[in-house]
Amino acid sequence: MVTPQPFADRLADAVLSKRSPLVVGLDPFLERLPRALRDQAARDHADPREAAAQATRVFFETVLEQVAPHVCAVKPQSAFFETMGPAGTAVWEQLIRHAHDLDLLVIGDVKRGDIGSTARAYAQAHLSGPGACDAVTVNPYMGSDSVLPFLEVADETGGGAFVLVRTSNPSAAELQDRELASGARVHESVADLVAEWGAGRRASCGFSNVGAVVGATVPDELAALRSRLPHAWFLVPGVGAQGGSARDVAPAFDARGLGAVVNSSRGILYAFGAPETEQWQHAIGNAARELAAELREASGALAAPPR
Amino acid sequence: MVTPQPFADRLADAVLSKRSPLVVGLDPFLERLPRALRDQAARDHADPREAAAQATRVFFETVLEQVAPHVCAVKPQSAFFETMGPAGTAVWEQLIRHAHDLDLLVIGDVKRGDIGSTARAYAQAHLSGPGACDAVTVNPYMGSDSVLPFLEVADETGGGAFVLVRTSNPSAAELQDRELASGARVHESVADLVAEWGAGRRASCGFSNVGAVVGATVPDELAALRSRLPHAWFLVPGVGAQGGSARDVAPAFDARGLGAVVNSSRGILYAFGAPETEQWQHAIGNAARELAAELREASGALAAPPR
Numbered sequence: 001m002v003t004p005q006p007f008a009d010r011l012a013d014a015v016l017s018k019r020s021p022l023v024v025g026l027d028p029f030l031e032r033l034p035r036a037l038r039d040q041a042a043r044d045h046a047d048p049r050e051a052a053a054q055a056t057r058v059f060f061e062t063v064l065e066q067v068a069p070h071v072c073a074v075k076p077q078s079a080f081f082e083t084m085g086p087a088g089t090a091v092w093e094q095l096i097r098h099a100h101d102l103d104l105l106v107i108g109d110v111k112r113g114d115i116g117s118t119a120r121a122y123a124q125a126h127l128s129g130p131g132a133c134d135a136v137t138v139n140p141y142m143g144s145d146s147v148l149p150f151l152e153v154a155d156e157t158g159g160g161a162f163v164l165v166r167t168s169n170p171s172a173a174e175l176q177d178r179e180l181a182s183g184a185r186v187h188e189s190v191a192d193l194v195a196e197w198g199a200g201r202r203a204s205c206g207f208s209n210v211g212a213v214v215g216a217t218v219p220d221e222l223a224a225l226r227s228r229l230p231h232a233w234f235l236v237p238g239v240g241a242q243g244g245s246a247r248d249v250a251p252a253f254d255a256r257g258l259g260a261v262v263n264s265s266r267g268i269l270y271a272f273g274a275p276e277t278e279q280w281q282h283a284i285g286n287a288a289r290e291l292a293a294e295l296r297e298a299s300g301a302l303a304a305p306p307r
Numbered sequence: 308m309v310t311p312q313p314f315a316d317r318l319a320d321a322v323l324s325k326r327s328p329l330v331v332g333l334d335p336f337l338e339r340l341p342r343a344l345r346d347q348a349a350r351d352h353a354d355p356r357e358a359a360a361q362a363t364r365v366f367f368e369t370v371l372e373q374v375a376p377h378v379c380a381v382k383p384q385s386a387f388f389e390t391m392g393p394a395g396t397a398v399w400e401q402l403i404r405h406a407h408d409l410d411l412l413v414i415g416d417v418k419r420g421d422i423g424s425t426a427r428a429y430a431q432a433h434l435s436g437p438g439a440c441d442a443v444t445v446n447p448y449m450g451s452d453s454v455l456p457f458l459e460v461a462d463e464t465g466g467g468a469f470v471l472v473r474t475s476n477p478s479a480a481e482l483q484d485r486e487l488a489s490g491a492r493v494h495e496s497v498a499d500l501v502a503e504w505g506a507g508r509r510a511s512c513g514f515s516n517v518g519a520v521v522g523a524t525v526p527d528e529l530a531a532l533r534s535r536l537p538h539a540w541f542l543v544p545g546v547g548a549q550g551g552s553a554r555d556v557a558p559a560f561d562a563r564g565l566g567a568v569v570n571s572s573r574g575i576l577y578a579f580g581a582p583e584t585e586q587w588q589h590a591i592g593n594a595a596r597e598l599a600a601e602l603r604e605a606s607g608a609l610a611a612p613p614r
Contacts, residue, residue: 079421082433085397086394088396093392113418113446129356139448140482141483142479143483144481145476167422175497175500178493180485183488189485
């Protein structure tokens with residue numbers, strides 16, 4: 001059996017070859033999709049979930065082609081697909097395969113968390129088989145029992161996991177920023193677990209297959225967590241709609257421009273404006289190109305032309 | 308519009324009418340299903356996921372009929388269904404509807420956790436529409452932003468949510484038992500959030516639509532959390548395979564025998580033993596009846612014949 005190339009190295013290669021740490025989130029808000037696609041889907045399917053799934057599939061096929069030159073990976077968000085029932089699951093898998101056909105990495109934003117054989121089932125569902133992503137997001141609240149099964153499956157498939165550490169939403173502080181008796185905060189103790197889980201999983205690029213989700217909305221914490229977790233890839237949400245800027249992410253990059261990938265969803269997907277817009281396609285590619293350029297600048301090293 | 312009856316009251320009615328706080332978890336471990344069902348499914352479907360989905364559907368239709376007299380609710384576990392792709396999503400929904408046809412409540416064990424419009428999409432997927440459960444499990448790591456959207460949808464549908472507070476797995480302690488600077492432990496601060504979220508959501512039975520997942524493997528903590536959260540329904544996993552006993556759950560019940568529902572999965576589902584067993588059906592019903600009787604005894608009040 002050929003040992004698969006580790007996720008951390010595949011991500012490094014993708015960032016360097018695209019000169020872009022940008023990830024586009026695939027969040028299908030039905031009411032924001034181009035009207036023409038929705039109308040066509042409604043004519044084709046009486047079942048509203050089938051219609052929604054078709055509109056989603058057609059829209060995101062174009063999105064993938066538009067953004068492919070400018071992004072290292074895409075991040076489908078499972079919640080929206082789950083609202084469409086079995087048709088949503090089918091589209092979820094189709095888009096993952098389409099992204100792979102375009103040589104894009106896929107980070108499945110599933111934020112799953114359960115234990116033992118249940119966690120293993122989640123990992124198998126999302127890191128292997130016909131719906132295999134390259135990496136998934138996982139929730140650490142239940143501890144190692146809920147994370148290690150993902151890492152074990154990832155070890156077999158050349159996959160990765162991004163553990164929620166400090167998220168970008170306002171109420172993240174309610175639990176994640178609580179101070180522990182040790183003096184550390186809750187999210188810092190989760191960061192220490194991430195370091196532990198990743199210790200035996202470092203790839204040639206210097207980063208581990210066990211990454212961390214760290215929001216861009218708290219730049220000071222991003223810098224502090226960078227020091228605390230020097231070998232973890234960061235998946236950074238919160239740029240754009242949530243208020244973070246490309247510059248806020250600068251502390252997350254190393255001297256090569258590696259170490260962080262930055263997600264934007266709505267600012268790119270719906271850059272065309274109103275659903276009635278007829279020529280919506282290029283606005284998406286342009287928005288991805290512009291944000292990729294800003295992030296390239298913020299990253300330092302990637303701004304230099306490739307040697 | 309008719310206001311739906313609140314989940315907390317529907318659960319109280321189900322416990323009192325069945326005289327049983329037992330919940331059966333629906334965890335389809337493919338290799339433990341009766342061999343005859345798997346062989347038939349493999350003959351009917353070349354696609355292994357379609358075959359797995361058929362075997363799962365046929366098995367759990369019988370499980371639901373066998374356990375219906377002895378349980379107040381069932382708890383399908385989404386991880387296993389997700390391994391079967393679109394066919395798994397279809398079976399997930401079919402089993403939810405079949406359980407409802409048998410007047411069973413359905414607690415979707417999805418442990419989702421995300422924020423804002425994404426959390427709302429998860430809630431809509433699992434508390435409304437063709438795959439609507441009566442309640443779902445949710446993960447609190449991201450704070451109110453991730454829980455309130457579920458509660459808002461639940462308010463509209465007469466649904467409920469069980470928030471992970473202190474889970475039953477060994478590594479739960481890594482994060483949930485860490486001591487905070489305030490002196491409380493992490494899971495106690497989550498319990499306080501649960502009390503806050505549930506405060507405006509108490510139903511006639513005295514309990515709220517916002518419940519808590521509290522493991523049976525830590526009886527002292529179960530009693531302490533009962534005092535801390537007097538108005539929350541507890542969903543208690545960990546009895547049976549995970550080492551907790553019916554007696555361990557006694558502190559969770561109030562004088563009426565209400566306040567906790569207790570999940571068992573593998574001890575009931577696979578009570579028939581080896582997959583080769585031909586007469587497997589009644590073993591499942593018998594195991595459910597026996598554990599329901601033990602829990603009825605442990606609960607005190609439910610042991611008395613109904614007035």
